[in-house]
Amino acid sequence: MNIWIWVAIIVVVVMILMFLYYYNSFITLLQRIKNSKSQITVQLKKRSDLVPNLVNMVKGYMKHEKSVLTEVTNARASMMKAKGFEGKVKAGNQLQDALKSLFAVSESYPDLKASQNFLQLQTEVAAIEDKVAYARQYYNDSILSYNTMTQKVPGMWFAGIYGFKKQDYFEIPEEEKAAPKVQF
Amino acid sequence: MESPRISFYNEIKRNKRNSFLLISVVLLILLALVYAISAVVSREYTFIILIIGTIVSLLYVVISYYKSADIAIKSVGAKKASKSQFPMYHSLVEGIALASGLPKPKLYVMEEKQINAFASGRDPKNAVICMTTGALAKLDKQELEGVIAHEMSHIANYDIRFMTLTAVLVGLISIISQIFLRSLWYGGGSGGGKDKSKVIFLIIAIVLAILSPILVALVQLAISRKREYAADSTAVKFMRTPTGLQSALKKIQHNSEPQKKVPDAVSSLFLAKPSKSKEWFMTHPPLSKRIAKLDRM
Numbered sequence: 001m002n003i004w005i006w007v008a009i010i011v012v013v014v015m016i017l018m019f020l021y022y023y024n025s026f027i028t029l030l031q032r033i034k035n036s037k038s039q040i041t042v043q044l045k046k047r048s049d050l051v052p053n054l055v056n057m058v059k060g061y062m063k064h065e066k067s068v069l070t071e072v073t074n075a076r077a078s079m080m081k082a083k084g085f086e087g088k089v090k091a092g093n094q095l096q097d098a099l100k101s102l103f104a105v106s107e108s109y110p111d112l113k114a115s116q117n118f119l120q121l122q123t124e125v126a127a128i129e130d131k132v133a134y135a136r137q138y139y140n141d142s143i144l145s146y147n148t149m150t151q152k153v154p155g156m157w158f159a160g161i162y163g164f165k166k167q168d169y170f171e172i173p174e175e176e177k178a179a180p181k182v183q184f
Numbered sequence: 185m186e187s188p189r190i191s192f193y194n195e196i197k198r199n200k201r202n203s204f205l206l207i208s209v210v211l212l213i214l215l216a217l218v219y220a221i222s223a224v225v226s227r228e229y230t231f232i233i234l235i236i237g238t239i240v241s242l243l244y245v246v247i248s249y250y251k252s253a254d255i256a257i258k259s260v261g262a263k264k265a266s267k268s269q270f271p272m273y274h275s276l277v278e279g280i281a282l283a284s285g286l287p288k289p290k291l292y293v294m295e296e297k298q299i300n301a302f303a304s305g306r307d308p309k310n311a312v313i314c315m316t317t318g319a320l321a322k323l324d325k326q327e328l329e330g331v332i333a334h335e336m337s338h339i340a341n342y343d344i345r346f347m348t349l350t351a352v353l354v355g356l357i358s359i360i361s362q363i364f365l366r367s368l369w370y371g372g373g374s375g376g377g378k379d380k381s382k383v384i385f386l387i388i389a390i391v392l393a394i395l396s397p398i399l400v401a402l403v404q405l406a407i408s409r410k411r412e413y414a415a416d417s418t419a420v421k422f423m424r425t426p427t428g429l430q431s432a433l434k435k436i437q438h439n440s441e442p443q444k445k446v447p448d449a450v451s452s453l454f455l456a457k458p459s460k461s462k463e464w465f466m467t468h469p470p471l472s473k474r475i476a477k478l479d480r481m
Contacts, residue, residue, distance in 0.1 A: 032285060039282055127275040134283035137424065142285070 022158035029146040033167065036139040037085050043135055044079065044092040047128045051076040051095070054121050058102070061112040068105050072098040092132070099125060143167055199342040202407065203349055210353040213396050214241060217357070220389035221364050224382060237360075244356055252348040253290075253312045256304040262294035262314045273320060276329045277313065280336045283422045289313045289339060299323060299436045301455040303335040303344050311339045322439070323432055330419060330428025331455060337418035343411050350408075354401055361393035409469045416474055417481065426478040433478070437471045 055069055062069065075095040082091035103122060112118050150159040150166050159165070215238070222233035248255060267274045273291060281288045289303070289311035296316035305311035313335045315328075323331065338344050368390070420426045436456050456468060 036285065043282075127279075130279050131275075131282050134279045134422075137283050138285050 018154075019158070022155060023162060025149065025155075026146075026159065026162065026164045029142065029149060030164075032142040033139070033146055036135065036142045039135040040092075040132065040139060041085065041088050043128055043132045044088055044095075047092070047099075047125065047132070048076050048079045048095060050121060050125060050128070051099075054099075054102075054125070057115070057117055057121065058106065058112065061109050062105065065105050068098075068102050072102050074098075096129070096132075199346050203342070203346045206346070206350060207353070210357065213392070213399075214353075214357060214360070217360060217364075217389070217392045217396060220385050220392055221360075223385040224389050241356055241360070245352055248352045248355070249306055249348065252352065253305040253310060256302070256348075257292055257312060257314060260294050260302075260314070262292040265291040265293045265315070270320065272325065272328070273315065273332075276325070276332050277336070280329065280333050280422055283333075284336055284340050286311075286336060286340055289336075291315075293317060293320065299331075299432070299439055299456075301331050301335055303338045304348060305339070305344050306348055307342070307345060308339050311344055313339075318439075322435060326428035327432035327435065328428075330423060330426075330430070330432050333419035333422045334415050334429055334455060336422065337415040338411070341411070341414060341418060343415060346411075347408065354397065358397040361397055364389065364393050412468050412474065413477060416478060420478065420481050426481045430475055430478040433471050433475050437475070 051072060055073060059069065072095070075091070075098040079088070079091040079095050082088045103125075106112050106118070106122075147166050149155040150164055215234075218234055218237040218241070219230070222230045222237065225233065265273055270291070270293065273293075277291060278288055286308045289305070289308075290313075292312055292314035294314055294316050297318045298316060299319040299322055300316045301314060301319055303311060303313050313332065315331070319328065319331060338347075416429060419429050423429070433456070454468075456471060
């Protein structure tokens with residue numbers, strides 16, 4: 001009779017520990033997703049903060065490329081207005097494309113390319129580009145490990161009990177990392 | 185991409201468990217050593233010597249554990265890398281920090297022509313990365329990023345904690361055995377060899393004093409070699425490509441600059457082994473094997 005009491009106690013303790021463990025794991029993974037989202041928006045903000053300087057600097061040289069410049073300015077404006085994570089990432093993509101064409105056009109302005117300020121801004125933008133790519137990679141990884149946890153046994157059961165749902169995989173393409181590399 | 189991510193966390197768990205195991209084993213060896221020594225030196229004060237020895241050892245371990253990063257940095261004479269002087273170094277580390285979800289470590293530079301680097305600290309929040317000036321000068325952006333990813337992997341996998349602990353404990357054991365073996369030259373056992381048990385303890389103490397540093401060092405080295413492969417593969421996971429690290433390792437292979445002597449205790453922390461030694465005593469697997477493994481990723 002005593003044995004059964006002990007068995008019951010052990011089972012209850014193990015159950016409690018498992019409940020705690022899985023709850024904490026889910027919270028940790030959710031925290032990681034939240035953190036990775038904010039890292040992305042921080043980098044996007046940093047990039048859009050560079051735009052006014054860049055546009056001012058380029059304006060004097062590129063007299064015939066008004067459309068490229070307005071595109072960049074517009075993209076930045078919509079970046080400022082963008083709400084929510086998804087909106088910001090979309091606006092960020094738009095700005096990235098606009099900057100890409102700006103730097104492509106700049107190739108045909110030797111005076112501009114010779115400017116130390118411009119080169120520095122270009123390296124800074126390229127560095128942020130890399131960081132955005134890495135932050136996205138981390139975001140994708142975080143979502144993946146969270147979702148794996150909610151779908152596998154026994155995490156699946158605990159997710160059901162606690163009401164942790166599979167997160168929408170807002171997939172952000174990673175291949176853009178290779179995009180605008182500055183060549184010297 | 186799902187399984188590597190999981191094995192990555194298993195790696196951390198294993199490292200934390202290994203760290204714990206290592207401390208327990210080393211502490212046991214240590215207690216045996218101190219006990220045997222105190223029995224030889226004086227039967228009457230065995231207990232007191234044991235207590236004092238343990239307290240001093242624990243203090244040594246705790247202090248060097250918390251100061252580990254500073255000690256490693258000072259022992260190789262490295263200097264802080266300022267953001268204005270090394271903008272690319274900083275920016276690449278920030279990128280890998282984002283990719284790995286780790287805080288940005290403190291960055292250092294050491295004056296050295298050879299391409300090399302190391303990471304140290306007790307956890308990711310208190311980590312440092314140190315590059316040689318040779319690495320910063322001779323590696324291109326992608327290679328440098330590969331090397332940084334390798335060092336950040338040591339931080340992410342908690343290798344730095346494990347390595348720090350082993351360095352500290354190996355150091356402690358060798359200090360104690362050195363003191364004991366040297367004291368034999370002078371004092372000898374006070375009172376001569378009348379007591380039989382004293383002789384036995386003397387033999388045990390001598391054997392332990394000679395063997396334990398070697399044993400602990402061998403265990404440490406075997407584990408440290410495995411860790412290098414793991415860090416290479418984690419680096420590939422952060423970078424999503426092996427090319428940068430691989431071509432950096434190739435550059436080290438073809439670089440014939442003589443390396444300055446680095447203290448033994450920190451040599452296992454480096455990217456590539458800083459000294460020439462026999463295979464058993466190597467902290468790192470051969471470069472050619474690592475390059476070949478990266479080829480298969």
